[in-house]
Amino acid sequence: MGPPNAAGVFEGVRSEAIAVHQFRCTQVRNRNANCMRCAGACTSGCISLVDGSLHVDADKCVGCGTCATVCPTCALESLNPTDAQLLRDTLASREGDRVTIACRPLIESIGPFMRASACSEVVCLGRVDESLLVQLAERRVNRIELACGACDSCEQKQGLSCARTVVSNVRSLCEAWDIDLDVQVVEGVRLDLLADPKAQLRAERSYAEHFSAGASNPPLAQRADKARFARTDCRIPEDSSVLKVMKDGTLPHFLPQRREKLLTALALAGSEPEGTIETGLWGCVVIDGAKCSSCRMCTTFCPTGALEKFDDEDGSFGVLHFPGSCVNCESCKSICPDQAITILPHTRAAYILEGSVHRYAMRRRAVALNDEHQILNTMKLAIDGDVFER
Structure with missing residues (x-):
């Protein structure tokens, strides 16, 4: 849905009221991403969809900050006031x-x-x-x-x-x-x-x-002794107009500051969480092993590191999922070529602060990637026969 120059389009939103962190936007990171929440929430028509593409009319922006509120990755940040x-x-x-x-x-x-x-x-x-x-x-x-x-x-x-x-x-x-x-x-x-x-x-x-009217409520009954975070080792790159791939082949990870503040406040203000929550702020990623082709592209485009590769010494490999770091941007679901990913709208509240990890072990691909015979082997697999190379 996004245009090829989504990064350039978002420059039109930058103003005294809104800061733009382009490398965080799922559309900039992956032009096939489905997220258009800013356009859907814009109160003035500054950000809109025109013929399926993102369009920005900076003159219409009133600086309300609603686009920043709904942006799951905080690619848009409210200013004046911060x-x-x-x-x-x-x-x-x-x-x-x-x-x-x-x-x-x-x-x-x-x-x-x-x-x-x-x-x-x-x-x-x-x-x-x-x-x-x-x-x-x-x-x-x-x-x-x-x-x-x-x-x-x-x-x-x-x-x-x-x-x-x-x-x-x-x-x-x-x-x-x-x-x-x-x-x-x-x-x-x-x-x-x-x-x-x-x-x-x-x-x-x-x-x-x-x-x-109304009487004051009683003070908080309980405060947590210390804050526990889902993940604190997410790599935060310097803001740049160029999005660089890291050594492990993934795009840079970050945890939005608003999410960090929310996690801290929950830990300090509340007691031990119970039950499940369904807010849209977090998602629980489920990978269907029968459909998955083990490409692990989901980890490449995950903005927060909620999905991460693992390769063990015994040869097992796959994807780790940190529910507490998920911002429900659906980048993984959009990029999956096999439609093997489902994002549950609910997750256990305890997962959010305890740093719970879900481990998805994967099987070896039928055709290895980055191999000089990758195309040939793919053709052999597709026709279920032999292809001779000269």
């Missing part, structure tokens, strides 16, 4: 164990109340990602409200869908890790009616009543 700045601003506006994050259209529409109230501002609620919310919980924030107006009348209305998905994911994580956090999206102000002073006054009173 994640660290947004976390600091949100904590600075906290009231007890509660914080409110409001979208800019809402603040501008009912400004007198919202600016007098303690809240943090974002261009669109699509800017809020899971790592931010769990980091707030790790800092003993027990109630988070994402406030927006009626998105049907907002130009960035797609950001609400992203925010709802993020909230749903965080609720699942909090349940698995037994984190005491109440997070919700608060909506309902008709932005198109706020030109009427009486309607604006009613809106301000409505929000004032809502944000002042």
